Amino acid sequence: MPLILQSTAPLSPADLDTARTLARASELVLRSETVAAAEECAPLTPALRDALDDFCGPRAIDWAVVPAGRKLSDFHLVAMDMDSTLITIECIDEIADFCGLKAEVSAITEAAMRGEITDFNESLRRRVALLKGLDASVLDRVYEERLRLSPGAERMLQTVQALGLRTLLVSGGFVHFTEKLKARLQLDVTRANTLEIVDGKLTGNVVGEIVNADVKARTVQEVCARIGATPDQAIVMGDGSNDLKMMAVAGLSVAFRAKPVVRTQASVAFNHVGLDGLLALFPH
Template sequence: MSLILQSPAPLSANDIDAVRAIAQAPTLAPRAETVAAADACAALTPALREALDAYCGPRSIDWAIVPAGRKLSDFKLVAMDMDSTLITIECIDEIADFCGLKAEVSAITEAAMRGEITDFNESLRRRVALLKGLDASVLDRVYEERLRLSPGAETMLRTVQALGMRTLLVSGGFVHFTDKLKPRLKLDVTRANTLEIVDGKLTGQVLGEIVNADVKARTVQEVCAQIGADPSQAIVMGDGSNDLKMMAVAGLSVAFRAKPVVRAQASVAFNHVGLDGLLQLFAH
């Protein structure tokens, strides 16, 4: 197994030495100012995970233990959640802000993402119902005024696309946003929920099948089948509990700025570096 350290700031020699000792790595050498790597380290155990988190977390260092010898190009698909993963906002919370209900909707969103509300369909319907009567032009305002890509998103996508990997954006959010991001970022496939709009107003209803955890996992598997890839050749990136099922079918799962339940189950967690941290985990 290989150990990778990354940080937004330069890594100190003291931090590199300390982590090398914790992980029982024969060597841990700087690869760049903000990246260090070891070709061998101890197997990841709960105790080692706890020790690495305890040391690295307060120092804004992200660590990862990944299979040695793998290349990024061995993977065929990068699948991403949208809200709070590819982008920095939760779109439904920002939409709700335009009708003065952001706090109420955000509370439901947070509980759902932490896994405290287990019925995602019901939580989405409850939130969307609160938007009834809102002018649909608000959706464009959220996209133009509030939607921002997460750090490193464009660099990560350009690199994996140049390697011939396919990209999937699968979201429990809304097609109004995925449809705009698809051409902007040259994404291959997108899937999300459709808000019903009648006479220019949101009706408070969602049309068709809701994209929940099961649908996300199924979509990853379907896209893998379409491109002739095994799910083990998929990388899945997410932040909330409704991403866990699609992360479980993938060969590599990345928890990005994620809830604790997701960090605990993911292959890798990026709490400090951007999405382009993916590019440091494996040789290209």
């Protein structure tokens, strides 16, 4: 199985040599200053995973062992979480900042993403309830003033779209933001939660089915069926425990700047490179 190393800075010959030895890999060949690949390496055991993490982590190198013989164009769908994955913020935390409750809401968000709060529905309802009475215009202010795409997002999306892959943004966040991103990034499908708004104010309620971990996984499977693909032909990218079930059904799962519980269960972890690190994993 191929071993891929990538970083945001040039990879040094010494680091490549040590990583090759650790992984008992064939020669690591530079594809660019920041990406190197070996055609084969030792089986990925827990011990090897720990050794690569211990060596690569302090050097800001991301490593991946990927299935041999696959091309990026063999996949049919890229599915992404939104908050802290496709974008750099947690939208609900930024909304809460406008009513002075960011710290309180952020604490619940963090606990939920780490998997410490197992009932996502309840955690979302608790957070949204704190927003009751807030003017709905705040949603536009968060989008315009605070929402930023994660590094490499546009390059990754443009490349996979050019290859014919479909794109899905499925979020435990809010439709207000996913719909704007759908238009901006030409995404194929989006799914998220709807905040109830009455007379221009947030009511503190969520309307309809909450997009939790089960719904995310179901949505990935439904979109795969709709486009004539199998889940094995899907790539899923996420950062929190709410993403684990949809990552588990995919052919490749990518933990992006993720919580430890997600990094340990994902196929690949990007702790340093951008979302366009996906493009280095497979020939196109």
